[in-house]
Amino acid sequence: MEYKLIGPEHYDQVLEHLRRNFFADEPLNKAAGVCQNGSSSAELEEHCVEAMQDGMSLMAVEPQQLGSCKIAGVVLNGIYRSEDTVKALEKLDRSNDPGYRKIFALLHCHNTKNDLFKKYAVESIFDVRILSVDSSYRGRGIANELVKQSVALAKKNGFCLLKADATGIFSQKIFRSHGFEVFAEQPYDKYTDDDGHIILPVEAPHIKLQLLIKHIYEQKLAKD
Ligand code: ACO
Numbered sequence: 099m100e101y102k103l104i105g106p107e108h109y110d111q112v113l114e115h116l117r118r119n120f121f122a123d124e125p126l127n128k129a130a131g132v133c134q135n136g137s138s139s140a141e142l143e144e145h146c147v148e149a150m151q152d153g154m155s156l157m158a159v160e161p162q163q164l165g166s167c168k169i170a171g172v173v174l175n176g177i178y179r180s181e182d183t184v185k186a187l188e189k190l191d192r193s194n195d196p197g198y199r200k201i202f203a204l205l206h207c208h209n210t211k212n213d214l215f216k217k218y219a220v221e222s223i224f225d226v227r228i229l230s231v232d233s234s235y236r237g238r239g240i241a242n243e244l245v246k247q248s249v250a251l252a253k254k255n256g257f258c259l260l261k262a263d264a265t266g267i268f269s270q271k272i273f274r275s276h277g278f279e280v281f282a283e284q285p286y287d288k289y290t291d292d293d294g295h296i297i298l299p300v301e302a303p304h305i306k307l308q309l310l311i312k313h314i315y316e317q318k319l320a321k322d
Contacts (some may be wrong), residue, residue, distance in 0.1 A: 099170060099240060101247055104155040112150065112157065113143055115164040115169040120230035125266040126204070127306040129286075132197035141189075141198045149175035149227045154251055158231075158240045171231035173244035178225035178261065180215040183260075200297055204289055204307065205263050212309055218259055223240065224252035226262040229269055241269070245276050251316050260312040266304040278310035 104112055121133035121142060132139045149155060158171040165274060186206050193199050214223060226248055231240045251259050264270040274280075284307045286300040 099158050099238075099243070100161050101156055101158050101243060104150055104157050104172065104174075104310035106150075108157065109147060109150055111169055112155075112172055112174075113138075113146065114316070115232065116143075116146060116171060116228070116230060119232055120228060122232060123233070124230070125300045126201045126307075127197075129300040130197035130200045132195070132201065139195055139198050141193055141195050145202075146174055146228060149174040149225075152176045154224070154248075154255065156244055156247055156251070158235075158244060169232065170235040171240040171244055172228065173226060173230075173248050175248050176225045176227050178223040179221065183265075185208055200238050204284070204298065208282065208284050208307060208309060210261070214259065214261060214281070214311065220255070220259050224248075224255070224257040224260040226260060226273075229262075229272070229290040241272050242275070245272055249276055249312065249314075258314050262310045264308045264310055265300075270310070273308075273310045273312075276312070278312040280308050281311045282309045283307060292297070 116134065117138045121127050121138055127133060127142075132142060142157060142319050148157055152175065154175040154177070156175070157169050160168055183206060186202065187210075190199060190202050190206065193202075214220070226245065229244060231244075249260065259279075260278070262269075262273050264273050270280075286298055286304070286306060287296055289297050291297055
């Protein structure tokens, strides 16, 4: 498998990969029914393109298929800045997509409540936003490698803090195995409306959203 940076020339193919995989079977997308039967959500796609435009997203491609560029998996990494939450909440207010609203109300509310900028006095955070592997390539360590290379990329770009909103038990396990720690979590059955109804009926075995973080400490050079 070859791992490379995603450039603007790959955006269409990455979105096509996401429509067939992430939008269809990531736990929150599935619960909200955002994309059914290969359909998609314009707002969700815009969210993905915005992450790719930060230039730190990666894709796994089979070497023999480079010509046709069959994507086996992607990780979309964006730069998260403190002012982004306010802008995101304004965007959410304007959204007419009920599924998108349910998912992003949960994510933004969780991130606002657990203010990493205040806690760690950083201006920007390397945000691992979308981790997705084609269903026919799962179980071969591709997601593990995408997260490993994302950590290396964050280090190379001088970030001292990484975060991920991991929505299912498998992604949570993957992040923890790369040194991420749970900062906060939200059980799905406790995310309810005013009448006590569960807003996102996420299927088992996924039971909670986890906000995971990883610090990168500068290595001290040994003194002569
Ligand atoms: N059942 C049991 N274990 C699993 C499963 C599964 N379905 N999927 C992954 N794992 C475990 C593996 O056993 C492995 O553990 P190990 O390191 O101890 O051997 C570990 O998770 C990593 O496995 P990979 O093979 O690297 O994972 P894969 O390439 O199959 O991708 C992913 C996992 C990304 C969760 C994939 O199933 C997927 O795309 N799911 C749909 C989208 C999704 O839920 N993405 C994550 C949302 S959170 C976010 O995007 C920030």
